[in-house]
Amino acid sequence: MIRKRLKQGLIQVYTGEGKGKTTCALGLALRAVGQGFKVFMVQFLKTDDTGETQAARRLAPDFTMQSFGVSGFPRLSDPDPKTVDAARQAFALARRTILAGEHDLVILDEVNLCLAYGLAPLAEMLEVLRQRPPYVEVVLTGRSAPPELVDLADLVTEMRPVKHYYEAGVKARRGIEW
Secondary structure, three states, X not given: OOOOOOOOOOEEEEEEOOOOHHHHHHHHHHHHHHOOOOEEEEEEOOOOOOHHHHXXXXXXXXXXXXXXXXXXXXXXXXXXXXXXXXXXXHHXXXXXXXXXXXXXXXXXXXXXXXXXXXXXXXXXXXXXXXXXXXXXXXXXXXXXXXXXXXXXXXXXXXXXXXXXXXXXXXXXXXXXXX
């Protein structure tokens, strides 16, 4: 049986200071799986103990997710060696996955921060995006999307906070923020 493919894969960037970048990408993944497409998500800077990783396991083999992070949020301006190594591993997997063309949608979650802080090579990422098979859609999420990535992308959405319940003291909640 021949699997259906996108006629034209595009590059989408979800960036900005507001909440919802990963959630938006996950919504797109859910839609793609529902239409019979194969999705691969590489999570930069995140561990695999989140609700999204549990949900992805339920959607396997159509939705695959791999997380590369260390516990706690890393200091990006002065990252420890484990964070640098995890980002390099995530980038290597992202490159292989995009270029292999076995998945219709590839999501690189929090990669924008890694690109902005030099934990992932921007020039190489741009080249991978240019060389991807024509039917592969790529979504890149995270704050601080580099201008070169914004220029290359076909769609850029900036999440902007207007009001957030954190300001009222509400902490991250299981099943909502993680």
